[in-house]
Amino acid sequence: MKELKLMKGNEALAEAAIRAGCDAYFGYPITPQSEVLEYLAKEAYARTGMVVLQAESEIASINMIYGAAGTGKKVMTSSSSPGISLMQEGISYIACAELPCLIVNVVRAGPGLGTIQPAQSDYFQAVKGGGHGDYKLIVLAPSTIQEMVDHTKLGFELAFKWRNPVMILTDGALGQMMEKVELFPQTERKFELLPWATTGKTKDRGRSIITSLYIQPEVMQEKNLHLQKKYKSIEREEIRFEKYKCDDAEVVLLAFGLVARICKKAADLAREKGIKAGVFRPITLFPFPYEEVNTLADSSRIFLTVEMNAGQMLEDIRLAVNGKIQVDFTGRMGGIIPTPEEILEKIIEINEGVPA
Amino acid sequence: MNERRMLDDSHYENLIEEESVCINENLVYDKPETLTKTPMHYCPGCGHGVAHRLIAEVIDELGIQEKTIGVAPVGCAVFAYNYFNVDMSEAAHGRASAVATGIKRVLPDRYVFSYQGDGDLAAIGTGETIHTCNRGENILIIFINNGIYGMTGGQMAPTTLEGMKTTTTPFGRDVQAMGYPLKITELIAQLPGVYYCSRVAVNTPVHVRKAKKAIYNGFKFQELNKGVSFVEIVTNCPSNWKMTPVESNKWLEEHMLPFYPLGDLKLPGKEN
Ligand SMILES: Cc1ncc(C[n+]2csc(CCOP(=O)(O)OP(=O)(O)O)c2C)c(N)n1
Numbered sequence: 001m002k003e004l005k006l007m008k009g010n011e012a013l014a015e016a017a018i019r020a021g022c023d024a025y026f027g028y029p030i031t032p033q034s035e036v037l038e039y040l041a042k043e044a045y046a047r048t049g050m051v052v053l054q055a056e057s058e059i060a061s062i063n064m065i066y067g068a069a070g071t072g073k074k075v076m077t078s079s080s081s082p083g084i085s086l087m088q089e090g091i092s093y094i095a096c097a098e099l100p101c102l103i104v105n106v107v108r109a110g111p112g113l114g115t116i117q118p119a120q121s122d123y124f125q126a127v128k129g130g131g132h133g134d135y136k137l138i139v140l141a142p143s144t145i146q147e148m149v150d151h152t153k154l155g156f157e158l159a160f161k162w163r164n165p166v167m168i169l170t171d172g173a174l175g176q177m178m179e180k181v182e183l184f185p186q187t188e189r190k191f192e193l194l195p196w197a198t199t200g201k202t203k204d205r206g207r208s209i210i211t212s213l214y215i216q217p218e219v220m221q222e223k224n225l226h227l228q229k230k231y232k233s234i235e236r237e238e239i240r241f242e243k244y245k246c247d248d249a250e251v252v253l254l255a256f257g258l259v260a261r262i263c264k265k266a267a268d269l270a271r272e273k274g275i276k277a278g279v280f281r282p283i284t285l286f287p288f289p290y291e292e293v294n295t296l297a298d299s300s301r302i303f304l305t306v307e308m309n310a311g312q313m314l315e316d317i318r319l320a321v322n323g324k325i326q327v328d329f330t331g332r333m334g335g336i337i338p339t340p341e342e343i344l345e346k347i348i349e350i351n352e353g354v355p356a
Numbered sequence: 357m358n359e360r361r362m363l364d365d366s367h368y369e370n371l372i373e374e375e376s377v378c379i380n381e382n383l384v385y386d387k388p389e390t391l392t393k394t395p396m397h398y399c400p401g402c403g404h405g406v407a408h409r410l411i412a413e414v415i416d417e418l419g420i421q422e423k424t425i426g427v428a429p430v431g432c433a434v435f436a437y438n439y440f441n442v443d444m445s446e447a448a449h450g451r452a453s454a455v456a457t458g459i460k461r462v463l464p465d466r467y468v469f470s471y472q473g474d475g476d477l478a479a480i481g482t483g484e485t486i487h488t489c490n491r492g493e494n495i496l497i498i499f500i501n502n503g504i505y506g507m508t509g510g511q512m513a514p515t516t517l518e519g520m521k522t523t524t525t526p527f528g529r530d531v532q533a534m535g536y537p538l539k540i541t542e543l544i545a546q547l548p549g550v551y552y553c554s555r556v557a558v559n560t561p562v563h564v565r566k567a568k569k570a571i572y573n574g575f576k577f578q579e580l581n582k583g584v585s586f587v588e589i590v591t592n593c594p595s596n597w598k599m600t601p602v603e604s605n606k607w608l609e610e611h612m613l614p615f616y617p618l619g620d621l622k623l624p625g626k627e628n
């Protein structure tokens with residue numbers, strides 16, 4: 001029987017982590033994601049024996065993750081924008097040491113202390129590196145609370161499949177709002193001794209060393225080449241996206257996360273006005289669906305990217321389109337969520353300006 | 357040994373033939389099983405090497421090699437994972453105790469130790485140090501206090517003595533401008549999460565024997581699940597102190613130890 005529940009986004013994500021068999025969570029409170037830690041503190045240990053620890057800072061959390069992930073256990077942390085900024089050195093170490101873990105960013109508007117309201121302004125930080133050095137996170141962008149649940153499970157799977165940190169890039173609205181979700185059954189927590197993990201050197205294997213230090217340039221370059229090769233494979237195998245009414249669309253709205261849902265409504269409103277509109281939604285922000293966006297540009301007249309930032313994914317859309325057609329942008333900043341009506345207005349305005 | 361030297365030396369690593377040094381008739385005493393055969397990169401006379409050997413001997417004697425996980429710092433001991441023949445994790449600068457916390461929390465039956473310099477533990481990582489100790493994590497923290505930043509070429513450390521010359525205190529540490537040498541071990545000893553806290557040195561044979569005992573306690577106490585064991589080892593840095601090894605050990609005795617007195621700051625079962 002399906003297990004349906006009405007849940008707040010942050011709590012649904014925490015519940016999914018328990019059910020996915022997560023071994024440990026380390027985190028520090030920050031609005032709008034504190035419910036993740038609060039929910040886990042209440043639920044997790046009694047049910048599965050999962051470790052839940054409130055660290056003294058996000059720097060400590062991410063380094064606890066580094067240590068615990070190095071043992072091959074399933075570990076995660078969550079935070080919101082300023083906290084994720086603090087974690088960047090650690091994330092870079094984790095990416096280089098190739099440790100599997102799940103990092104959740106429930107984004108709030110910045111820069112600076114900003115506001116606790118939702119935003120998508122950490123796209124660059126999540127997708128283009130954030131910390132130092134050439135590395136990539138696998139970045140998942142849920143647009144519903146159901147996806148917050150599903151991406152938590154998927155995130156752990158991808159993290160271990162690729163030995164790479166995975167980030168769920170969501171926002172304060174999805175974290176705080178309630179929706180009906182279908183929960184997957186409890187996965188048993190089981191501990192596998194992985195050959196690379198620091199679990200204690202036994203006679204039948206060499207020492208496990210978790211490090212990101214390769215002091216000789218030639219060796220460091222080798223490491224980099226290895227990472228880049230892995231990222232290429234991830235690009236080949238893990239791209240995920242959703243198309244909504246794109247088949248006959250002349251106007252395509254491009255958006256991720258929560259905004260893609262608003263865009264669907266805007267596309268429907270446009271169709272009521274006789275404008276054939278659709279929505280393209282990247283689900284993985286890295287790897288980014290460049291080819292699919294490029295192909296879509298062949299069959300559409302107008303691209304309108306919509307984001308809750310100053311136009312960050314916009315740069316990837318333009319790269320993908322490579323000048324084939326015009327790419328417009330509309331967005332809101334500072335924690336304001338765009339309405340379907342204002343997006344519709346923009347569609348009408350551009351549609352009139354661009355000849356058929 | 358500064359980073360540039362490490363880089364140069366790493367090219368020669370494979371040139372040193374172990375067999376040419378370790379021929380039977382030369383063997384006076386053996387390496388502990390818990391030290392690898394990799395030649396250490398530490399400068400001649402540096403306390404890091406002695407501290408490593410003591411830790412390895414204790415792990416051997418306790419028979420816990422297969423159950424021990426070490427955490428290396430960023431500092432001269434960054435390559436500690438090349439020398440300790442146990443599973444090791446190399447932490448970001450200052451974060452070793454958080455990394456050790458992560459390991460110990462998910463593997464509570466393993467012996468976990470961090471090995472950290474004064475810059476690592478008492479400057480950039482002060483927050484992690486205090487809170488790891490305050491949570492009473494069941495780990496051993498080894499704190500190598502040489503009063504200087506060895507790896508980066510001799511800058512002031514939080515533990516640099518008043519008046520001591522470093523590359524960033526060329527006229528001597530002026531406490532009015534640069535603050536006072538930090539006795540972090542005295543702070544740590546106050547915390548209820550700390551079960552055992554001791555300060556030792558490795559500049560004389562007597563001190564070496566006492567240091568080994570403290571390290572032994574630190575590992576052994578992990579079995580009791582009662583909190584952090586914290587062992588400060590006051591060491592030298594002949595290269596950056598700009599002294600010979602012998603001079604540096606003498607200077608340590610005459611200047612470091614009066615300010616950082618040796619002994620147990622917290623010993624279970626004893627009124628402190
Ligand atoms: C975030 C960061 N800041 C600065 C450094 C540069 N750094 C490397 S080691 C070090 C100081 C090491 O001194 P200490 O911890 O006392 O160890 P020692 O070399 O003396 O044993 C510094 C400042 C770094 N690697 N990372």
Ligand code: SF4
Nearest residue numbers: 357399402432506593
């Ligand atoms: S003598 Fe100083 S610089 Fe050399 S290895 Fe020891 S701590 Fe580092």
Ligand SMILES: [Mg+2]
Nearest residue numbers: 473474504506
């Ligand atoms: Mg030092």
